[in-house]
Amino acid sequence: MGYALPHAVHDPHYETSDTPSREAHPDQADAxxxxxxxxxxxxxxxxQFPRHSAxxxxxxRRDxxxxxxxxxxILGTLIEKPEALAFDPTLVARLRRLQHTRASERLARREIRQSLSRATQEKIR
Structure with a gap:
């Protein structure tokens, strides 16, 4: 599935100091x-925008x-790719930690709900 990205790809706002260049960061350029x-x-x-915002x-939507x-x-799939990690190790490592933390919190909430449900069922019997 191809996406038309005429202005997003060439927008200078997306060209940051960590934009890959073969001379400065060969591994990043290869990634x-x-x-x-x-x-x-x-x-x-x-x-550029690490937090959710309008x-x-x-x-x-626009770009x-x-x-x-x-x-x-796309981002969730992308952070699992080694190429993404090589492209921006700091960002991808942070996103992976965040994903792991959120998954752990969901699991803990699920276990609490199941435990409460079992306790409720035992009281009913």
Whole structure:
């Protein structure tokens, strides 16, 4: 599935100091060559806007022409790729930690609910 990214890919706002260049960061440039334009723009946008905000959602819809739901699906898949880790190790490591923390919290809440449900069932009997 191809996405038209004419202004997002070439927008100077996405060209940050950590934009890959073969001279400065050969590993990052190699990683970038293995990521699609969309994947690179998603990582740059996430780096630029690390928190949920109306402004970030607007940039996603306007620049990438995709829904925010699709953006986060792409991002979730992307952070599992070694190429993404090589492209921006700090960002991807942070996102992986966040994902792990949230999954642990969901699991803990689920276990509490199940425990409470079992206790309720025992009282009913």
């Amino acid at each position: 970038a060559s293995n990521l699609s334009d969309l994947e690179q723009v998603v990582l740059r946008l996430e780096n 402004r970030k959602n607007e940039r996603i 990438l022409r995709i829904s925010t739901t699709r953006y986060y699906q």
